[in-house]
Amino acid sequence: MYKKELDTKLAKNIPIRAIFLYGADAFLIGYYGEKIAKIALDRGCEKNSFHFNAFDFQNALNCFLQGSLFGNEALVWIKVDKKIPKKQLDSLVEALLKNGNGTLILEFYQAENKTSVEYMADARTMVGSFGASLAKHGVFEVRFFVPNLYEAMPILQEYARELQIKIPDFLLHKIFEQQNLDLGLSIAELRKYGIFEQEITAEMIESLGYGLGSVEVDEILELLLLKKPYFMKLSQFIEQGFDENQLVRAVQKYFFTLFLLTSHIRLKGDSNLSEALGYNPPKAILDRKKAFATTIKETQYESIFFVLNTWREELFKGINRGNGFLSALIKIQAILR
Numbered sequence: 001m002y003k004k005e006l007d008t009k010l011a012k013n014i015p016i017r018a019i020f021l022y023g024a025d026a027f028l029i030g031y032y033g034e035k036i037a038k039i040a041l042d043r044g045c046e047k048n049s050f051h052f053n054a055f056d057f058q059n060a061l062n063c064f065l066q067g068s069l070f071g072n073e074a075l076v077w078i079k080v081d082k083k084i085p086k087k088q089l090d091s092l093v094e095a096l097l098k099n100g101n102g103t104l105i106l107e108f109y110q111a112e113n114k115t116s117v118e119y120m121a122d123a124r125t126m127v128g129s130f131g132a133s134l135a136k137h138g139v140f141e142v143r144f145f146v147p148n149l150y151e152a153m154p155i156l157q158e159y160a161r162e163l164q165i166k167i168p169d170f171l172l173h174k175i176f177e178q179q180n181l182d183l184g185l186s187i188a189e190l191r192k193y194g195i196f197e198q199e200i201t202a203e204m205i206e207s208l209g210y211g212l213g214s215v216e217v218d219e220i221l222e223l224l225l226l227k228k229p230y231f232m233k234l235s236q237f238i239e240q241g242f243d244e245n246q247l248v249r250a251v252q253k254y255f256f257t258l259f260l261l262t263s264h265i266r267l268k269g270d271s272n273l274s275e276a277l278g279y280n281p282p283k284a285i286l287d288r289k290k291a292f293a294t295t296i297k298e299t300q301y302e303s304i305f306f307v308l309n310t311w312r313e314e315l316f317k318g319i320n321r322g323n324g325f326l327s328a329l330i331k332i333q334a335i336l337r
Contacts, residue, residue, distance in 0.1 A: 001140060001141070001142055001143075002142065002143060002144075002145075003028065003032075003142065003144055003145075003147075003151065005142075006032065006140070006142045009140075010035065010036075010039075014138075015138045016036055016039070016103065016138055016140060017096060017097070017102070017103060017104070017137060017138035017139055018092075018093050018096055018097075018103070018104035018105075018106075018130060018134075018138065018139040018140070019036060019104070019105055019106070019130070019139075019140045019141070019142065020106045020108065020126060020127060020129070020130040020140070020141040020142070021033055021105070021106065021107045021108065021141075021142050021144070022107075022108040022109075022123045022126075022127075022141075022142075022143060022144070023123075023142075023143040023144030023145060024116070024144060024145050024146050025144045025145065025146050025147060025183065025184075026109055026110070026184065027182075027183045027184030027187065028144040028147065028183070029107050029108070029109060029144060030079075030107060031155065032142065032144075033077070033079070033105050033107045036103070036105055037075060037077055037103075037105055040073070040075040040103040040105075041075065043073065044073060045073045045074060045075035045102065045103055046073070046074055046075065047075045047077060048060070048063045048074055048075060048076050048077065049077050049079075050076070050077070050078045050079075050080075051078075051079045051080075052079060052080055052081060055078055055080050055084070057084070057088045057091075057092075060076050060078065060092060061088075061091055061092060061095055063076050063102070064076065064092065064095035064096045064098075064099045064102055064104075065095050065099070073101040073102045073103065074099075074101075074102040074103075075102065075103045075105070076092070076096075076102070076103070076104050076105070077105045077107075078104075078105065078106045078107065079107040079109070080106075080107070080108060080109070081108070081109040081110065081111035081114075082111065083122040083125060083126060084106075084126060086125055086126065086128060086129055089106075089126060089129035089130075090129050092104060092129075093129055093130070093134070093139060097134075097137055097139075106126075108122075108123060108126060112316060113316065113317070114316065115312075115313045115316050115317070116312070116313075117313075123143075127141050146181070147183050148181075149173065149176060149181070152176055152181070152183045152186070153169065153172060153173070153176075155183065155187075156172040156175070156176065156183075156186060156187070156190065157169070157172065159187055159190055159191075160172065160190065163190070163191060163193075163194040164194070165190065165193050165194055165196070165200060166198070166199040166200060167190075167193065167199065167200040168199075168200075171200055171201075171202060171205055172190075174202070174205055175189050175190060175205065178205070180246065180249065180250045180253065181253060182246070182249070185246075192208070193208075216233065216236065216237045216240075217237070217247070217250050217251065217254070218254065219233055220233045220234055220237060220329070221251065221254055221255075222288075222292070224329060224332060224333060224336070225292050225295070225296075225336070227336070230329070234325070234326065234329070238325075244315060244324060244325070245315065247325060248308065248311055248312045248315060248324065248325075251308060251325070251328065252305075252308045252309075252312070255301070255304055255305065255308065256305075257289065257293075258289060258292055258293040258296060258301075259293070259296075259301050259305075261273060261289060261290055261293035261294075262293040262294055262296065262301075265290070265293070265294065270290065273286060273290065296336070300335050300336060303335045304332055304335055307328050307331045307332060307335070308328060311324045311325075311327070311328045
């Protein structure tokens with residue numbers, strides 16, 4: 001199932017006995033793992049954590065086979081970035097269900113040395129242990145995607161309340177955009193405003209906020225699309241320093257946004273373009289994005305996404321590290337000629 005279905009189950013207090021959390025957004029995996037663990041702990045479960053290299057199958061299995069010394073239910077909370085054999089997962093779920101109580105949470109993250117394709121292939125082999133036939137017993141699997149603004153805003157609002165930060169919604173939106181729509185980075189950025197008692201203002205966000213340098217990235221890509229020289233801007237961007245993992249996501253998101261716009265225009269016309277974006281940007285920005293979106297052909301989009309996916313995969317493998325942006329720009333420039 002997906003995030004929306006999980007939210008519905010949690011809102012209705014549907015019991016969750018075992019759950020497999022995986023997908024494209026590491027923050028959401030951890031966020032929902034924490035949320036489900038809290039429910040189990042509030043119910044009196046005894047926590048047994050097995051994180052990454054500390055995972056031990058037999059010890060995890062014994063938590064369900066032997067039960068708690070104090071008669072409590074066992075919470076087995078596993079976080080890994082390596083595939084767990086299906087036979088082991090089947091045994092854990094089977095022991096949990098036979099035991100009659102307890103909770104199993106499995107958070108599966110993408111390892112740095114794995115491509116997204118390899119990660120999802122591993123995830124698919126693990127999903128089978130949490131199959132749909134077990135849903136009646138409270139066993140589920142949830143795949144997460146990178147959240148859009150509408151999905152991110154309730155979580156940002158929740159953290160603002162918990163941190164007692166007085167901040168209007170439009171500034172939460174600004175932080176989310178400042179962090180290139182990365183929810184995990186946005187939460188980390190939001191935390192630093194917890195020291196202020198007064199309401200957060202736009203001026204504070206402008207002066208204290210730190211992002212990837214998204215304006216510079218957009219400017220470089222716009223110069224590329226306008227077929228104007230971009231090397232000077234690129235040199236300035238490189239000099240200021242950047243995280244290449246964040247950068248490749250930002251460039252992918254930029255072109256995917258343009259693709260969403262042109263697809264929406266082709267199918268529904270150019271009205272209500274905010275539906276395609278998930279938020280309503282200023283008209284001048286929207287008009288500029290629309291102009292860029294419609295100048296790129298469908299076959300060119302396909303080639304651009306192939307270039308960006310290759311860049312991302314090479315980055316995971318440690319190939320061409322540090323030079324991926326320039327290489328991608330040159331290849332995209334050739335595609336757009």
